[in-house]
Amino acid sequence: MNxxxxxxxxxxxxxxNANLDPLFVLxxxxxxxxTLFQFREKGANAKVGDEKVKLAKDMQQLCKQYNxxxxxxxxxxxxxxxxxxxVHVGQDDESAVNIKKNCPSHFIVGVSATNLAEAKxxxxxxxxxxxxxxxxxxxxxxxAKAPIGLDGITEIRDAVxxxxxxxxxxxxxxxxxxxxKAGADGVSVISAIxxxxxxxxxxxxxxxxxxxxxxx
Ligand code: 3NM
Numbered sequence: 001m002n003x004x005x006x007x008x009x010x011x012x013x014x015x016x017n018a019n020l021d022p023l024f025v026l027x028x029x030x031x032x033x034x035t036l037f038q039f040r041e042k043g044a045n046a047k048v049g050d051e052k053v054k055l056a057k058d059m060q061q062l063c064k065q066y067n068x069x070x071x072x073x074x075x076x077x078x079x080x081x082x083x084x085x086x087v088h089v090g091q092d093d094e095s096a097v098n099i100k101k102n103c104p105s106h107f108i109v110g111v112s113a114t115n116l117a118e119a120k121x122x123x124x125x126x127x128x129x130x131x132x133x134x135x136x137x138x139x140x141x142x143x144a145k146a147p148i149g150l151d152g153i154t155e156i157r158d159a160v161x162x163x164x165x166x167x168x169x170x171x172x173x174x175x176x177x178x179x180x181k182a183g184a185d186g187v188s189v190i191s192a193i194x195x196x197x198x199x200x201x202x203x204x205x206x207x208x209x210x211x212x213x214x215x216x
């Protein structure tokens with residue numbers, strides 16, 4: 001997988017992020033052109049156990065149909081058991097060093113970073129990509145840190161070299177050009193797609209802006 005390309009229009013969702021059937025929302029987003037999907041089943045009323053595994057597998061199957069890589073948030077065992085394409089971990093989760101040691105070599109490991117020190121450490125730990133944020137204020141993640149803004153992206157990009165990097169947090173489709181110009185390889189969103197009137201149109205808008213601005 002070309003990680004940098006996959007990060008372009010990166011959709012993240014769990015069952016509690018959508019008002020409609022999450023499988024319907026995911027398929028709409030896939031039709032709209034998302035380039036990567038992360039299954040993030042956490043927070044209020046999140047599914048656990050067999051129900052969580054079933055939803056993960058159903059979503060993974062949909063992603064396969066559209067040839068879009070499927071990544072699991074936090075739950076390394078689930079990611080390995082269902083042969084996901086990778087895992088994304090936060091600062092409080094298992095370290096990328098351990099995951100890299102215990103996972104198949106094709107496994108993509110993404111790490112969240114909210115400041116320069118965390119971003120640099122993620123690179124040292126062998127992350128395949130970093131997710132930096134929050135860029136703007138967000139209500140989707142309860143414990144989100146202070147927004148780092150577009151300047152925060154550039155500061156981190158200047159310090160970490162060319163590791164694939166995606167921006168997250170409070171992002172709407174119209175922010176995409178500024179985020180790419182600031183140094184990110186793509187945008188990752190939850191609510192901008194999952195809560196959109198049309199997830200398909202929302203995904204398509206983001207994908208088009210990524211394609212227009214990424215190569216310039
Ligand atoms: N991680 P929305 S912000 C999952 O800062 C997540 O690391 C963040 O949701 C971080 O696109 C966030 O709806 C929530 O703002 C993103």
